Amino acid sequence: MAPSSAETSPKRERRKEARPGELVKAALDLFVEKGFAATRVDEVAARAGVSKGTLFLYFESKEDLFKAVIRDNIANLFPAWNEEFKTFGGSSAEMLHYAMDLWWLNVGNTPASGIVKLVISEAQNFPEIAAFYQKEVVEPGTGLLQSILQRGVERGEFQHMDTSKSVFSIIAPMIFLMMWKHSMGACAASANIIDPKEFIHMHVDLLLNGMSAKKTQ
Missing domain, CATH: 1.10.357 (Tetracycline Repressor; domain 2)
Structure with a gap:
């Protein structure tokens, strides 16, 4: 029997709330490894386990993502x-x-x-x-x-x-x-x-x- 939406909602919500932090962590690792210019946003999304479209829900651009890395860390x-x-x-x-x-x-x-x-x-x-x-x-x-x-x-x-x-x-x-x-x-x-x-x-x-x-x- 498939779980109800009520049962899965809290887990999905926690996952959604964690995504910006996961993206910032992935971005930090890649920026340090490859440099800002050489890092692609699709690489950051893949390392964080989300789609590139999901990344752009939280950050308008790669520059915006890098600013979040500086701010958070x-x-x-x-x-x-x-x-x-x-x-x-x-x-x-x-x-x-x-x-x-x-x-x-x-x-x-x-x-x-x-x-x-x-x-x-x-x-x-x-x-x-x-x-x-x-x-x-x-x-x-x-x-x-x-x-x-x-x-x-x-x-x-x-x-x-x-x-x-x-x-x-x-x-x-x-x-x-x-x-x-x-x-x-x-x-x-x-x-x-x-x-x-x-x-x-x-x-x-x-x-x-x-x-x-x-x-x-």
């Missing part, structure tokens, strides 16, 4: 991070270490790290995507880190600096790590040369303490 993290740092009780140095760890845990050490390499490599050919990434990721990311630096300056923990420029000294090594992960780091001969967490903390310590030897009195 990176941009949506910032509101919670901003709230968390408002009540951070440690020093500004500890706050900076913690912020770098958060980024690596939630982005750098996940498939989403491939988005960074992808945007950098294809920004010139797809300026709309680059502009979206700038607005949704770069601006809130630099804003958060700049607020940590400014906190340190105002508390007398850091020396006076132009935080709008100094912030890129913090961002640069994170970009390097993600680029390395999806290039040389993917090769067996180079995979274990850099320990990401060790590299992050070493870099933060260099920024905080400088490289000059302390003179003894």
Whole structure:
């Protein structure tokens, strides 16, 4: 006896609600594997187990799908991070270490790290995507880190600096790590040369303490 529509409806509804997330996951994997230009929407649909027509019910274009990948995997993290740092009780140095760890845990050490390499490599050919990434990721990311630096300056923990420029000294090594992960780091001969967490903390310590030897009195 065939199941009634009432019996199958909840299951179908759950499946329908899951489809956007499944499509975004499939798109992330394929974009990172093949690049934005080389990825076809029918490939994304097939990997998610739906038809191309179903994909277009949720996303108007491949560009719209890629924006959803950026939003779901990176941009949506910032509101919670901003709230968390408002009540951070440690020093500004500890706050900076913690912020770098958060980024690596939630982005750098996940498939989403491939988005960074992808945007950098294809920004010139797809300026709309680059502009979206700038607005949704770069601006809130630099804003958060700049607020940590400014906190340190105002508390007398850091020396006076132009935080709008100094912030890129913090961002640069994170970009390097993600680029390395999806290039040389993917090769067996180079995979274990850099320990990401060790590299992050070493870099933060260099920024905080400088490289000059302390003179003894």
